[in-house]
Amino acid sequence: MSGDRPLLLRGILPYGEGEPTDLLVADGVIAELGPALDPTGAEVRDAGGLVALPGFVDLHTHLREPGREDAETIESGSAAAALGGYTAVFAMANTDPVTDTAPAAEHVRRRGREVGLVDVHPVGAVTVGLGGERLAELGSMARSAAEVRVFSDDGVCVHDPLVMRRALEYSTALGAVIAQHAEEPRLTGGAQAHEGEIAARLGLAGWPATAEESIVARDCLLAGAAGARLHVCHVSSAGTVDTLRWARGRGVAVSSEVTPHHLLLTDERLAGFDPVNKVNPPLRTGDDGTALRAALADGVIDCVATDHAPHAPQDKDCEWAAARPGMLGLQTALSVVVETMVRPGLLDWRGVARVMSERPAGVGSVEGQGRPVAAGEPATLVLVDPDATWTVQAARLASLSANTPFEGMTLPARVVTTLLRGRITAEDGAVRG
């Protein structure tokens, strides 16, 4: 924000490394980075001991607007994002109406700008109405003011191999990526839970890991042949990790994401039939979780993405089969990543910056996000208190919905301040519009 007073942050630790240093924000950029900077004319904040990272980028957010404004809006979802340390989110296309035209995409982008808390990038549908049959106007969406670079039918799989092949081929001319919700629908009819011991005991129809793995394998082959970029949404199984590693070895341009809930939770949680634990793909086993965390650490999985999926109470406080799948994620993502990856030593803070900011910004082709914490770079940052703990309470989250599976859990690390191009969007648990 040019014209605003410069902001001097005292005593931060870029990437949690080295000695505390000062960071001066002016005109939306990091003007200076160094010890004992001159505070003259600046608004000074004590940020002693806070870890400074590039603002987080979420490749997978459901903002529900238009269509289900009772569950979430672009405004409430943007607030949740800013409070979670995010400076950019990709809004999935499965709204009502579906984001499958340029005007629909531009509407989402414009609403995001009006709210102004986070850059909202619309994801365009791959097929008209998510119907899986006819390609949506990918070129028009890419060339529109919304500048769509990620296309996905998320919520459903582009299951027809010919449609997927064409989408991958067509996207190469647009510099875009096809983000696949990998789920072979013929293997998941009526599926309610990870197919395994827990589902067998609870009498819940199984969602076999092979339904994900077979699509990922197929799509990697198609993407390789087309020379296209493929992104695999919410990887949930150890077998998918193996498949991704194999595809990488063959030189396929495939990236992928894992959700915080798949990093931390397992299908053991289903025992009481509480639909807050229902999500697609489903929570899987402890062994899957171990494989996902290892893959995120070694880079086979590129990013953490929330799959933030707000649902109204009546869509969750019901019998399991009637409940909609999905969980809140924006405000808990960092803490879950710290719990599952940083504390066990799988990732350091540079690694957190990589999986929550740099790689997702790269996959989504957004400029000015995921940039280094360095002088001359955009002041699009998050400051994290690494030593704080907090207890998750749905009622205190900014989302209009309350479906967090982390309710009551005490988690490490807290987002203290989020800055978007030099402007504070969230601070000490409150948004600053």
Next chain:
Amino acid sequence: MRHLLSAADLDAGTANALLDTAERLKEALLGREVRKLPTLRGRTVVTMFYESSTRTRASFEIAGKWMSADVVNVSASGSAVSKGESLRDTALTLAAMGTDCVILRHPASGAAHRMSEWVGAHVVNAGDGMHEHPTQALLDAATLRERLGSLEGRRVTIVGDVLHSRVARSNVALLHTLGARVHLVAPPTLLPTGVTAWPVTIGHDLDAALPGSDAVMTLRVQEERMHGGFFPSAREYAIGYGLSEPRAARLPEHAVVLHPGPMLRGMEISAAVADSSRAAITSQVSNGVHVRMAVLYHLLASQEEES
């Protein structure tokens, strides 16, 4: 006992206490002209059935009425449910009317668990999706106790569609708790992935299993499964897994044949076997009433109710 949601929740002590009560109630009513006990006078029991049922619903209703409870039947059709009311709202409405006990049958696994969180009343699971049907397991155990004495060490073979069967899940849990050894026989397509974690042995050869069985329980094969590609044809199923007369002859003399009903004669079980003296199918039905009386008694009238 606050609710009866799952046979897996019953320890051996509680299960045996229920079976003992059922036996005492059966004796108390035996030969009586007026089958009415005053035990649950003034208590209101609501049956909520979201799936069609003849025997289970009638059995619960008779059980309640023989104990003088006021029994109200709600079904999905012809009620607010058919106008789109959620299960939760229907439950809250009935709870607000002062219902003491809700007996729920529902196509969703876990529905009774959810119900128990929404209403203050006692909840009995009368079948939830593919999950459990605990009173069926109790009546099967009562029938087996009657025929075989203790279940400790007895071999029970369960044959058929285990994958979709709540009867199988409840029986595996309860029979294991009561000390029986359970053997499952089914085509691999009708066994759930993850069944290896169950306290059972598994096979695909019914002929081999029968000579060592003290009881064999044939499960119902639902019409829709026959066309779901789980097995090639009804004929092939009957050849491999149907309890035909020559096959039943492989059972030991004392062995009991059970079927939860309704039966598909000729496919799952031959008419001759179903009507033979070793079949306990009608005993299952009559024991069903006594077991359900025992469940209502333990939930609503027993001194240990609030423990």
